[in-house]
Amino acid sequence: MIRVVLPPHLRTLARVDGEVELEVAGAVTQRSVLDALETCYPMLRGTMRDHVSQLRRPLVRFFACGEDLSHEPPDAALPDAIAQGSEPFLVIGAIAGG
Amino acid sequence: MNIRVLVGTRKGAFILTSDGARKRWKVSGPHFAGWEIYHMKGSPVDPERIYASQTSGWFGQIIQRSDDGGKTWNTPGSSAEELKSPDGSPTGESNKFVYDTSAETGKPLTTHQWYDGTQHPWEFKRVWHLEPSPDDPDTVYAGVEDAALFRTTDGGKSWHELPGLRGSDSGPKWQPGAGGMCLHTILLDPKNPQRMFIAISAAGAFRTDDAGKTWRPINRGLHSQYIPDPAAEVGHCVHRIAMHPSRPNTLFMQKHWDVMRTDDAGDAWREVSDNLPSDFGFPIDVHAHEPETIYVVPIKSDSEHYPPKGRLRVYRSRTGGNEWEALTKGLPQRNCYVNVLRDAMSVDSLEPCGIYFGTTGGQVYASTNAGDSWKPIVRDLPGVLSVEVQTLP
Numbered sequence: 001m002i003r004v005v006l007p008p009h010l011r012t013l014a015r016v017d018g019e020v021e022l023e024v025a026g027a028v029t030q031r032s033v034l035d036a037l038e039t040c041y042p043m044l045r046g047t048m049r050d051h052v053s054q055l056r057r058p059l060v061r062f063f064a065c066g067e068d069l070s071h072e073p074p075d076a077a078l079p080d081a082i083a084q085g086s087e088p089f090l091v092i093g094a095i096a097g098g
Numbered sequence: 099m100n101i102r103v104l105v106g107t108r109k110g111a112f113i114l115t116s117d118g119a120r121k122r123w124k125v126s127g128p129h130f131a132g133w134e135i136y137h138m139k140g141s142p143v144d145p146e147r148i149y150a151s152q153t154s155g156w157f158g159q160i161i162q163r164s165d166d167g168g169k170t171w172n173t174p175g176s177s178a179e180e181l182k183s184p185d186g187s188p189t190g191e192s193n194k195f196v197y198d199t200s201a202e203t204g205k206p207l208t209t210h211q212w213y214d215g216t217q218h219p220w221e222f223k224r225v226w227h228l229e230p231s232p233d234d235p236d237t238v239y240a241g242v243e244d245a246a247l248f249r250t251t252d253g254g255k256s257w258h259e260l261p262g263l264r265g266s267d268s269g270p271k272w273q274p275g276a277g278g279m280c281l282h283t284i285l286l287d288p289k290n291p292q293r294m295f296i297a298i299s300a301a302g303a304f305r306t307d308d309a310g311k312t313w314r315p316i317n318r319g320l321h322s323q324y325i326p327d328p329a330a331e332v333g334h335c336v337h338r339i340a341m342h343p344s345r346p347n348t349l350f351m352q353k354h355w356d357v358m359r360t361d362d363a364g365d366a367w368r369e370v371s372d373n374l375p376s377d378f379g380f381p382i383d384v385h386a387h388e389p390e391t392i393y394v395v396p397i398k399s400d401s402e403h404y405p406p407k408g409r410l411r412v413y414r415s416r417t418g419g420n421e422w423e424a425l426t427k428g429l430p431q432r433n434c435y436v437n438v439l440r441d442a443m444s445v446d447s448l449e450p451c452g453i454y455f456g457t458t459g460g461q462v463y464a465s466t467n468a469g470d471s472w473k474p475i476v477r478d479l480p481g482v483l484s485v486e487v488q489t490l491p
Contacts, residue, residue: 009132009157042190043173047157051194059156093156 002033003088010048010091014041019088028083030062031074048091063090101446102167102488103464104148105456106135109480111150113168116475120452120466123475129171130162137441137484138168139228144235145488149254151225151240159224161192161240161254174254191256195222195240195248198261210244211273220244220264227441229284241281245272245298247310260310263296268315268332275299275335275354276400282440283339287346295349295364300325300335303351305364316364320353338440340382342389350392350419352382352440357394359419370419375406381443385468386451390418393453393469395438403458404435412455414469428472429463436461441484448489456482 004020011017022036031054038045045051048060054074056062061070065079065087081087103114103123110128129135133152141147146167152160162171174192197220199208212218223243231237236253246264248257272279280299287293294310297303302317315332325333335354342348351358351367356377358367371377376396385391394413398406405411409432412425436459446452453469456462460479463472 007156009154012131012133013157013160038190042176043160043193045190046159046193047154051191052196057156057158 001085002028002036002082003085004033004037005088005090007091007093009093010044013043013047016041021085027075028078029075030069030072030078033078033082033089034074059094061092061094063092064088099448100490101448101452102140102145102490103444103454103462103475104138104140104168104484104486104488105462105476105479105482106137106150106441106484107456107460107480107482108134111135111138111152111168112476112479114462114475118448120446120448120464125476126168128480129168130160133160134224135483136224137227137486139230139486140167140488141230141235141238142232145490147230147235149228149230149238151228153224159193159195159222161225161257163254174250174252175256192254195225195242195257196259197222197246197264198259200261210269210279211271213274217270220246222246223278226280226282227284229286232286232288239284239286239294241284241296243278243280244274245279245281245301247281247284247296249310262306262311263304263313266304266313266315268301271330271332272298272301273333283336285339285341285346285349288343289346293346293363295339295341297336297339297351299337300354301332302334303336303339303349303364316360317367318365319360319367319369320358321356321369322354324354337380338382340384340392342384345389348389348418350382350384352379352394354378354400357382357419370415372420372422374413374422375411375424379438380440381438381455383443383445383453385453386445386447387449388416388451388468391416391468392418393443394422395443395455397437403437408432408434410434410436410457412453412465412469412472425465425469425472427470428465439483441486442482444485444487446487446489452487454485454487456485458482 002022099118105112110131112127136151138150148164150162209217225240227241229239240248247260283297285295304313320334322334338352347363357371359370360367379397410429413422436457443455451468453465458481461474464475465472
């Protein structure tokens with residue numbers, strides 16, 4: 001089971017409290033985790049990645065196990081601790097403005 | 099009769115309701131707390147159906163829909179019922195606004211004029227205004243930044259551009275105003291379904307006579323000192339246009355500077371600012387029962403976005419412009435430095451007509467006597483971006 005922590009605005013939008021738990025089939029990558037997340041919560045589509053390019057939105061970052069993975073290739077394997085569910089995959093909104 | 103006021107703010111949506119007396123107001127909200135709600139509007143044919151534009155600089159555009167008058171909301175296509183449907187796997191496209199660059203449009207347009215005069219790619223940022231169809235609750239037009247017009251015909255599940263507007267010859271000359279290059283006004287002609295008007299800051303006003311396939315600028319008579327050719331075909335910073343449904347050929351405009359009027363559907367405009375203390379401002383609206391009675395909120399200047407002399411005054415003309423009277427009763431007449439944004443004024447259709455507007459200071463003021471006197475019906479909300487009023491049976 002993959003654990004994902006969403007920023008407060010996206011938790012509000014998805015109507016979830018705390019962490020989200022997901023089943024991810026196959027390799028555990030940024031892309032497969034976000035695909036699974038958007039399948040369970042379709043209202044999140046477009047909020048973390050551009051609808052067309054699928055590129056990360058500029059003010060969104062991805063962290064795991066203390067590492068900033070925002071600039072890693074989307075199909076690169078995430079750390080084992082994420083795949084095993086011992087650590088969460090963090091979606092972060094940049095601290096800026098409002 | 100009941101009144102429902104839909105208030106979009108910088109940090110969420112609020113819904114104010116009252117009976118026809120319009121004295122006691124119940125406030126519901128914040129809905130979508132923390133998100134900017136640029137606009138909410140109900141369907142004329144199904145007032146319980148309300149569309150909302152929820153936006154964020156971080157997380158993009160969200161379209162929300164309520165089918166019960168704002169009690170509950172869903173992103174269209176992702177309600178619990180649809181998620182359970184064996185055939186209705188959610189597409190999740192209700193938030194997707196992608197410009198049409200297909201060859202079929204004839205001229206895929208990829209750039210417009212940037213602040214420095216160079217060309218700049220069109221980039222979707224947010225929905226500024228939602229205009230539901232007068233006869234189909236599933237059809238809604240959306241005016242977006244960077245300026246373009248989109249439409250849904252499936253209740254907001256998917257949105258498609260009407261590319262004839264952005265693809266018109268003048269597109270590369272459009273430029274952003276201070277608030278971005280936004281399509282903020284959509285007026286549907288109630289007598290001619292082929293005709294629509296839109297306005298863009300800072301390009302100007304445009305009209306279609308073939309239901310959105312082709313468009314032409316309707317800016318003759320506008321004069322804008324801040325552009326190289328003050329009488330150019332496009333480039334004018336139109337802030338708002340209003341129409342009375344009984345006279346769709348007559349339009350009233352609050353421009354960046356100047357209050358304007360046309361009586362031939364935009365073929366020619368003339369200035370009707372006359373004795374206003376400032377002809378800069380954002381909203382303009384028309385009395386529900388008197389097509390020659392119009393309202394503006396003069397603002398000191400384009401660099402000082404607050405009322406002249408710190409006195410918040412709505413100005414009313416009962417002559418369709420030129421002769422204006424200050425409406426002050428109940429409005430703060432000293433030390434008031436709020437602004438009233440372009441989509442933040444609306445009217446009800448009761449008798450006497452109710453006028454409503456929201457401020458950047460978070461007050462929503464209402465008049466139940468066509469502007470003669472005012473009261474705040476809610477105070478201390480986040481800055482108000484939009485106000486729409488529904489008169490319910």
